[in-house]
Amino acid sequence: xxxxxxxxxxxxxxxxxxxxxxxxxxxxxxxxxxxxxxxxxxxxxxxxxxxxxxxxxxxxxxxxxxxxxxxxxxxxxxxxxxxxxxxxxxxxxxxxxxxxxxxxxxxxxxxxxxxxxxxxxxxxxxxxxxxxxxxxxxxxxxxxxxxxxxxxxxxxxxxxxxxxxxxxxxxxxxxxxxxxxxxxxxxxxxxxxxxxxxxxxxxxxxxxxxxxxxxxxxxxxxxxxxxxxxxxxxxxxxxxxxxxxxxxxxxxxxxxxxxxxxxxxxxxxxxxxxx
Amino acid sequence: xxxxxxxxxxxxxxxxxxxxxxxxxxxxxxxxxxxxxxxxxxxxxxxxxxxxxxxxxxxxxxxxxxxxxxxxxxxxxxxxxxxxxxxxxxxxxxxxxxxxxxxxxxxxxxxxxxxxxxxxxxxxxxxxxxxxxxxxxxxxxxxxxxxxxxxxxxxxxxxxxxxxxxxxxxxxxxxxxxxxxxxxxxxxxxxxxxxxxxxxxxxxxxxxxxxxxxxxxxxxxxxxxxxxxxxxxxxxxxxxxxxxxxxxxxxxxxxxxxxxxxxxxxxxxxxxxxxxxxxxxxxxxxxxxxxxxxxxxxxxxxxxxxxxxxxxxxxxxxxxxxxxxxx
Amino acid sequence: xxxxxxxxxxxxxxxxxxxxxxxxxxxxxxxxxxxxxxxxxxxxxxxxxxxxxxxxxxxxxxxxxxxxxxxxxxxxxxxxxxxxxxxxxxxxxxxxxxxxxxxxxxxxxxxxxxxxxxxxxxxxxxxxxxxxxxxxxxxxxxxxxxxxxxxxxxxxxxxxxxxxxxxxxxxxxxxxxxxxxxxxxxxxxxxxxxxxxxxxxxxxxxxxxxxxxxxxxxxxxxxxxxxxxxxxxxxxxxxxxxxxxxxxxxxxxxxxxxxxxxxxxxxxxxxxxxxxxxxxxxxxxxxxxxxx
Numbered sequence: 001x002x003x004x005x006x007x008x009x010x011x012x013x014x015x016x017x018x019x020x021x022x023x024x025x026x027x028x029x030x031x032x033x034x035x036x037x038x039x040x041x042x043x044x045x046x047x048x049x050x051x052x053x054x055x056x057x058x059x060x061x062x063x064x065x066x067x068x069x070x071x072x073x074x075x076x077x078x079x080x081x082x083x084x085x086x087x088x089x090x091x092x093x094x095x096x097x098x099x100x101x102x103x104x105x106x107x108x109x110x111x112x113x114x115x116x117x118x119x120x121x122x123x124x125x126x127x128x129x130x131x132x133x134x135x136x137x138x139x140x141x142x143x144x145x146x147x148x149x150x151x152x153x154x155x156x157x158x159x160x161x162x163x164x165x166x167x168x169x170x171x172x173x174x175x176x177x178x179x180x181x182x183x184x185x186x187x188x189x190x191x192x193x194x195x196x197x198x199x200x201x202x203x204x205x206x207x208x209x210x211x212x213x214x215x216x217x218x219x220x221x222x223x224x225x226x227x228x229x230x231x232x233x234x235x236x237x238x239x240x241x242x243x244x245x246x247x248x249x250x251x252x253x254x255x256x257x258x259x260x261x262x263x264x265x266x267x268x269x270x271x272x273x274x275x
Numbered sequence: 276x277x278x279x280x281x282x283x284x285x286x287x288x289x290x291x292x293x294x295x296x297x298x299x300x301x302x303x304x305x306x307x308x309x310x311x312x313x314x315x316x317x318x319x320x321x322x323x324x325x326x327x328x329x330x331x332x333x334x335x336x337x338x339x340x341x342x343x344x345x346x347x348x349x350x351x352x353x354x355x356x357x358x359x360x361x362x363x364x365x366x367x368x369x370x371x372x373x374x375x376x377x378x379x380x381x382x383x384x385x386x387x388x389x390x391x392x393x394x395x396x397x398x399x400x401x402x403x404x405x406x407x408x409x410x411x412x413x414x415x416x417x418x419x420x421x422x423x424x425x426x427x428x429x430x431x432x433x434x435x436x437x438x439x440x441x442x443x444x445x446x447x448x449x450x451x452x453x454x455x456x457x458x459x460x461x462x463x464x465x466x467x468x469x470x471x472x473x474x475x476x477x478x479x480x481x482x483x484x485x486x487x488x489x490x491x492x493x494x495x496x497x498x499x500x501x502x503x504x505x506x507x508x509x510x511x512x513x514x515x516x517x518x519x520x521x522x523x524x525x526x527x528x529x530x531x532x533x534x535x536x537x538x539x540x541x542x543x544x545x546x547x548x549x550x551x552x553x554x555x556x557x558x559x560x561x562x563x564x565x566x567x568x569x570x571x572x573x574x575x576x577x578x579x580x581x582x583x584x585x586x587x588x589x590x591x592x593x594x595x596x597x598x599x600x601x602x
Numbered sequence: 603x604x605x606x607x608x609x610x611x612x613x614x615x616x617x618x619x620x621x622x623x624x625x626x627x628x629x630x631x632x633x634x635x636x637x638x639x640x641x642x643x644x645x646x647x648x649x650x651x652x653x654x655x656x657x658x659x660x661x662x663x664x665x666x667x668x669x670x671x672x673x674x675x676x677x678x679x680x681x682x683x684x685x686x687x688x689x690x691x692x693x694x695x696x697x698x699x700x701x702x703x704x705x706x707x708x709x710x711x712x713x714x715x716x717x718x719x720x721x722x723x724x725x726x727x728x729x730x731x732x733x734x735x736x737x738x739x740x741x742x743x744x745x746x747x748x749x750x751x752x753x754x755x756x757x758x759x760x761x762x763x764x765x766x767x768x769x770x771x772x773x774x775x776x777x778x779x780x781x782x783x784x785x786x787x788x789x790x791x792x793x794x795x796x797x798x799x800x801x802x803x804x805x806x807x808x809x810x811x812x813x814x815x816x817x818x819x820x821x822x823x824x825x826x827x828x829x830x831x832x833x834x835x836x837x838x839x840x841x842x843x844x845x846x847x848x849x850x851x852x853x854x855x856x857x858x859x860x861x862x863x864x865x866x867x868x869x870x871x872x873x874x875x876x877x878x879x880x881x882x883x884x885x886x887x888x889x890x891x892x893x894x
Contacts, residue, residue, distance in 0.1 A: 010701055010702065014703065027736065094615070123634035127630070142630055146629075147631065149626070182619070209832040254716075268773060
């Protein structure tokens with residue numbers, strides 16, 4: 001009796017959770033394949049005609065292929081900033097974990113500040129302007145590195161603690177210089193956490209809206225998240241295209257998630273349990 | 276081949292002094308074992324010889340050259356770690372050849388040297404495997420192979436057998452002794468296991484509390500321990516050691532007698548006692564006696580002894596084998 | 603026997619490994635953070651900065667809509683953090699038990715975390731449309747007149763907070779699931795032998811032992827809540843009026859309007875707010891940890 005009741009409540013919870021978490025995505029997908037007039041009704045009715053391809057082409061062609069440019073820009077920013085992040089934060093995490101010194105205290109404070117503090121945007125813009133990096137991809141890439149390096153370093157530092165120091169010492173005796181110990185022995189062993197880090201950081205950077213909004217204005221600098229924001233005003237009467245755009249922006253993280261589910265989960269919960 | 280000299284070596288971590296001035300001359304080609312309880316400084320001393328720990332003061336020479344502050348790779352040493360420290364992402368061949376490839380030796384030379392080391396250690400068929408796919412004994416051999424290709428003047432071993440099971444350990448002891456006989460290189464070996472020290476060493480260095488307690492051949496230490504500490508540490512089962520009135524009656528501060536140097540009789544002898552427990556090891560049996568004057572005493576007997584717990588017996592030392600310490 | 607050694611060899615872990623990261627982080631994060639303290643005291647047009655003392659802060663606290671932003675930030679952070687903690691824990695307990703399609707459900711709950719805030723924001727804005735929105739239509743079907751989720755000034759901020767909960771609860775759930783996984787089943791079996799009910803087990807075993815995860819969830823979601831901008835910007839742009847403005851959106855609006863000094867003052871207030879709330883909290887949590 002009691003069991004069947006808990007089973008029933010379990011099923012109810014299941015249905016409720018599914019409805020709440022899946023329906024919005026279904027909603028996006030449905031509107032994206034409807035015609036303009038059908039989509040403007042904003043309901044769950046199935047489309048009379050499926051206009052997936054037509055809507056896709058329309059969104060891609062809109063504003064002189066702006067979406068393609070945005071994908072290109074976002075990809076460049078993501079690839080470069082994540083590559084730099086991985087190398088630099090692994091180096092910092094390695095020395096922080098291996099070497100006791102007062103610099104560690106400084107690095108520790110900087111790390112926590114980076115995790116906690118919101119960036120000071122206008123002074124950053126002023127600074128970027130004065131060094132000629134405002135409205136440039138280089139500037140945006142370096143900003144992403146600066147803003148995400150704390151989390152990335154934290155991930156590496158806790159993983160490096162699990163790599164025995166004997167390996168460093170064996171390499172030292174084998175005649176490896178410090179940079180050889182790091183690049184030839186340690187870095188290859190960080191592969192699991194590097195995969196996690198690359199996946200998680202890529203999603204962060206790709207999804208970032210606020211920072212490109214501030215630091216990368218200009219039509220030629222458009223990024224994927226900003227296309228949505230711009231199209232929102234253009235497409236007030238064309239919900240089908242707006243939602244097709246949302247669909248296109250949602251798909252990359254979905255694909256990444258399907259392939260790297262486990263790595264994302266470990267990355268997101270890293271350090272959370274140990275405190 | 277090289278000799279190794281330690282001159283007033285000290286090591287401190289902050290205010291804590293770990294190594295309190297060690298002088299030691301190791302002859303070229305010698306197999307020297309550092310032995311002592313955990314925390315005695317034996318591993319720290321080895322790591323200082325390797326160059327992995329800074330020397331706080333004193334000098335260290337290898338082959339007559341002062342290497343006190345030299346980089347590990349410039350000392351002409353090779354080291355086998357307790358954990359073996361094999362690079363997990365490299366094959367056996369890459370592990371063995373890593374040092375040579377860092378030194379930018381030609382590929383053919385690396386391959387030849389790796390092959391030669393692998394042949395010596397019967398690793399040839401494993402060269403393409405990763406360390407993960409090897410047994411404990413095989414990993415041990417790879418670690419030794421990595422040391423051999425460096426063609427070192429001095430081999431350093433840091434408790435290399437402690438991760439192996441008992442039977443493999445016995446086999447590796449033999450292999451290491453044979454390796455030493457073949458290479459005739461100076462070897463320094465750290466262990467907490469006095470059996471390894473006794474079976475492999477040309478000379479044993481007993482360390483205690485950051486100081487050298489005694490240096491000597493295994494049989495010198497067994498027959499003539501300089502201190503009660505060495506007496507208790509070398510030999511198994513342990514020497515019976517007594518202080519207080521019992522020792523004073525026998526004319527010393529500490530009196531020691533090995534279990535194998537005590538005779539037991541059922542009707543007469545020096546000390547009367549009662550059998551508390553008999554530990555049968557097959558060939559031998561260890562008798563635990565409650566001796567009236569001296570509390571507990573261990574005696575080694577032939578395995579077929581008929582004594583049983585509760586029996587009353589008389590124990591007598593072979594007086595020539597007794598040790599009398601002034602401390 | 604303490605002695606410095608003049609020949610001290612180079613460490614195999616050189617500090618220059620810090621250098622590239624330190625330069626980028628220092629120049630692009632630390633320098634602006636420090637100079638913001640100065641710029642917040644000036645009237646500033648990016649070229650020249652004229653010192654005006656605390657005028658920007660005085661203005662900030664005298665304009666009702668700016669004060670509203672400060673208040674809203676606190677409300678938003680507390681509401682989202684509280685809801686994420688409670689629902690995250692409930693979902694985690696549910697999804698840690700023996701339940702049908704557990705893996706699928708975990709995936710479903712977590713996925714919104716990875717989706718762009720702007721996309722989510724636009725979608726929910728459409729679904730929360732007062733008359734044509736799907737949510738109010740659904741409510742209408744069961745006879746409940748739906749509110750103007752985003753058009754009612756007293757509701758807009760909370761509506762956004764609900765969407766934030768929807769998007770962010772997956773991360774909280776994930777952290778709690780990881781926390782629950784570290785609790786040995788032995789405790790539950792031992793307490794069952796001692797006669798504990800399910801409810802007692804939750805309050806007396808689960809809750810205390812999952813504490814590190816709770817601390818993480820609360821801290822992370824508070825920080826996120828205090829700094830949140832993109833969801834609010836996508837959904838209401840601070841409106842209607844200024845009813846759902848938070849400090850981060852005020853900072854952006856003042857920046858757009860060219861009041862750089864005032865915008866930076868808002869930023870400094872946000873630093874202080876984060877610092878005042880998070881630092882004592884972390885300190886307090888850590889001290890309790892030691893006590894236990």
